[in-house]
Amino acid sequence: MTTERRWARACTVSAALMVVGCDSTFVPPPADGGALEVFVQGLDQPVSMTAAPGDDSRVYVVEKPGRIRVVRDGELQSAPFLDIASVTASAGEQGLLGLAFDPGFASNRTFYVHHTDNGGDSRVLRFEATGPEAADPGSLEIVLEVDQPYSNHNGGDLAFGPDGMLYVALGDGGSGGDPDGHGQNRQTVLGAILRLDVSTAPYVVPPDNPFVGQPPFAPEIWAWGLRNPWRFSFDASTGDLWIGDVGQGDVEEVSWQPSSSSGGENYGWARLEGSRCYPADPCDPSDTVLPVYEYTHDDGCSVTGGYVYRGTAYPDFQGRYFFADYCSGWIRSFFADDGDALDVFDHTDDFGTVPSIASFGEDAAGELYVVSMSGTIYRITDPS
Numbered sequence: 440m441t442t443e444r445r446w447a448r449a450c451t452v453s454a455a456l457m458v459v460g461c462d463s464t465f466v467p468p469p470a471d472g473g474a475l476e477v478f479v480q481g482l483d484q485p486v487s488m489t490a491a492p493g494d495d496s497r498v499y500v501v502e503k504p505g506r507i508r509v510v511r512d513g514e515l516q517s518a519p520f521l522d523i524a525s526v527t528a529s530a531g532e533q534g535l536l537g538l539a540f541d542p543g544f545a546s547n548r549t550f551y552v553h554h555t556d557n558g559g560d561s562r563v564l565r566f567e568a569t570g571p572e573a574a575d576p577g578s579l580e581i582v583l584e585v586d587q588p589y590s591n592h593n594g595g596d597l598a599f600g601p602d603g604m605l606y607v608a609l610g611d612g613g614s615g616g617d618p619d620g621h622g623q624n625r626q627t628v629l630g631a632i633l634r635l636d637v638s639t640a641p642y643v644v645p646p647d648n649p650f651v652g653q654p655p656f657a658p659e660i661w662a663w664g665l666r667n668p669w670r671f672s673f674d675a676s677t678g679d680l681w682i683g684d685v686g687q688g689d690v691e692e693v694s695w696q697p698s699s700s701s702g703g704e705n706y707g708w709a710r711l712e713g714s715r716c717y718p719a720d721p722c723d724p725s726d727t728v729l730p731v732y733e734y735t736h737d738d739g740c741s742v743t744g745g746y747v748y749r750g751t752a753y754p755d756f757q758g759r760y761f762f763a764d765y766c767s768g769w770i771r772s773f774f775a776d777d778g779d780a781l782d783v784f785d786h787t788d789d790f791g792t793v794p795s796i797a798s799f800g801e802d803a804a805g806e807l808y809v810v811s812m813s814g815t816i817y818r819i820t821d822p823s
Contacts, residue, residue, distance in 0.1 A: 469755035469772075472789030474822035475809060479515050482508065482814045484534075487596075488800030491540045491550075495803050497571060500816065503534035505554065509572045510816075521552070521566060521574040528555045532613075536595025541637075542603060550574070551582065551605060551637070553597045561585040561593055563607055565637070582641045585628055589613025592667040592685075600634070601678040601698070604645055607633040608682075610667035616687060616718065617709035622664055625656040630708065632668060632682070634661035649703030662696060664705040664727060666712075670744035670798050674698075674775070675805055676758075681775070683744020683762055684730075687712050691742035692730035693762055695778045704728045732762075732773060732780040739764030745799035747775050750806040752821065759784070761799055761807060761819075768792030770809065793817065 484503035491497065500508045505524030509516040527535050533555035541549040548568040556562050562585075567578040587593060592610030600606050611621045611630035621629040635642040650656035667685040674681065678698030684706065686692060690713030694706050707727035709717055714729045716722035734742075745761040759772040760780070769787050773780040793811050800808035800816065809817040 471755050475790045475817040476820045478816045478818040479510050480815045484812050486797040490803040491544045501538050504529045505535045532591040537597045539597045560587050605635045605637045608668040622708040628657050630665050631660045631663040633659040661702045662704045664707045666708040672746045674747040675749040683742045685741050693732040695731045740766035743796045763796040
């Protein structure tokens with residue numbers, strides 16, 4: 440690993456997908472590449488990890504078969520926080536896929552999950568907890584139900600944005616190549632990130648969503664043209680939205696939406712795969728948003744989106760967006776500069792490779808973790 444200073448290049452891409460200009464920006468690479476240490480083991484297909492707002496002692500791990508586990512002070516607790524395995528289909532890409540705590544969880548004990556029901560459809564459910572380590576399964580309330588034509592590309596992530604709205608990611612409905620044309624169809628919520636106001640049960644559509652009052656477009660849509668936005672996150676400092684969108688057969692992509700956006704971005708699928716025309720040239724990408732970073736299947740097979748680091752333990756990582764590839768097991772980061780991916784850095788020399796990286800996790804302090812479906816969660820730590 441080199442610690443020499445480097446110049447990174449922020450490039451502008453034309454509608455014809457040609458690089459038309461670059462600005463050189465000084466970005467120092469991380470002098471300390473960090474390391475991975477085992478945080479917790481013995482989990483059953485973990486796919487996500489998060490913390491409740493303000494809780495410095497616990498994190499919560501989503502297990503794909505339908506359970507949420509509590510890790511308190513680094514120790515996995517035997518009793519699950521929530522067990523909905525009996526109402527969750529978990530074959531293939533299905534399962535319990537996402538968890539989001541209400542910003543007021545400390546007082547209202549409300550949280551939300553994204554799962555696949557036994558009929559193969561996607562549901563967002565609301566629950567109440569009886570305490571920080573026990574949920575009431577009887578409090579289940581269905582917030583959203585979405586028919587799924589195929590068993591794959593369910594998306595599955597959900598998170599509260601800095602505006603207090605709940606954002607929900609849904610894939611294009613599955614199969615391959617978007618046979619039903621959902622990606623470029625705003626009449627369906629498939630292939631989109633939705634924005635919901637859940638302060639009124641089950642939810643209401645925020646009046647400032649981009650397609651409100653524009654029938655037949657689905658008013659819940661915030662961003663569209665996505666294939667399978669498996670993991671997305673908000674930058675805790677800027678509020679920017681970062682999306683890891685899993686590709687078809689050639690290109691994996693990371694996309695960006697600034698916090699100043701009023702929504703409505705079209706990220707191109709299935710007219711584009713990454714910045715490439717799909718399924719064949721020519722195409723017109725002029726009204727689509729191109730990825731800020733992409734890589735081909737010569738280098739991996741399925742992007743796992745992560746977080747912009749905003750913790751305090753590793754100053755060299757400040758402002759860097761971490762992401763991974765599920766198949767190759769590498770972890771990379773780049774400096775996230777107003778939508779530019781600067782100084783892409785491969786952490787393999789420091790971290791090694793990790794099997795089946797399903798997601799990254801962030802604790803209440805903003806420190807980062809790596810979630811492997813093999814059953815282990817790693818913490819990014821100081822090698823010294």
